[in-house]
Amino acid sequence: MTITDIFLPKYCDILRHVDVEIGLYMHQIAVLALPEFVPFDLSIPCEIFAYTSLHNSQALYNVKVCSHAPQVTSKAFSITTNAGLHALETADTVIIPGVENMGQPVSDAVLESIRRAHRRGVRIASICTGAFVLAQTGLLDGLRVTTHWAAGAELAKQYPKVEVDENVLYVDQGQIITSAGAAAGIDMCLHLVRKDYGAAVAANTARILVVPLERAGGQQQFIKHGVDPSSDAMAYILDWIVKHIHTDITVDRLAKQANMSPRTFARKFMQQTGISPMKWINQTRIFRARELLETTDLSMEHISNTVGFNSAVSFRTSFKKHVGTSPSHYQSLYRK
Structure with missing residues (x-):
């Protein structure tokens, strides 16, 4: 790692915050839709980041739902995405929603796109069983992570190098963030908004969506x-x-x-x-x-x-x- 690797991302973040104030930059979010995606998980980042804005109503995020194929199917319906995997190349944050089949192998093209984004310094987050997808990349090895409490044991079994904490709503490891099941994705996304733009902006988003800014306790209360x-x-x-x-x-x-x-x-x-x-x-x-x-x-x-x-x-x-x-x-x- 060079000194450029250390300071350039910080410098870019400063420029982005300056650009936000003058209305030039929007944080790019790529939501990855995979076969058998969980619809609720997919919709969470789309809604939360879409409703996040400054006091002058200036939008702060641009959200794209992307996939390896133009059409992706869930249990209830199919969707046509508005971007391909190339969206990961320009994203500031990649979010991986949950999938129904936790043992489902993910294509090499998708896994390598996630790894490339990680090498570029992109923030990568998973919701619920999306942690299983992220684990297939190897990026969770040696990290403390979480997933839905009912899937924690299976995640630990399939990926023994991953430290699974079933008692929290989300785990922030800096560049990698994982969240627990279903609505815990809301907690995590609001946490990301707070990290990006501060508590006041996050609180306003929570108020618009009629959800608490942060819930006390972890998954234990739901087990x-x-x-x-x-x-x-x-x-x-x-x-x-x-x-x-x-x-x-x-x-x-x-x-x-x-x-x-x-x-x-x-x-x-x-x-x-x-x-x-x-x-x-x-x-x-x-x-x-x-x-x-x-x-x-x-x-x-x-x-x-x-x-x-x-x-x-x-x-x-x-x-x-x-x-x-x-x-x-x-x-x-x-x-x-």
């Missing part, structure tokens, strides 16, 4: 950990937590609601949700706080009391730990 006779009781408890989030909730109190001993309740709760009761309660409080910060002008003290924190100080501390910014700053992103 079914086995059928258990207590599952109905747990569903009742989770609903009870939401309805009583403004009150002082303890494990003993929840166990009483579930007609279990505290120890049995804590064990059953962990089996069903993958996290402890108190961690779930805290995540629920933060999630509700974010909704209020996004949609109201309530004071920090009012929101703190509404979601069950015993003080505004503990609320601010917990919020910053989970979200990465202060409640007041987060609220300001939605009040512009």
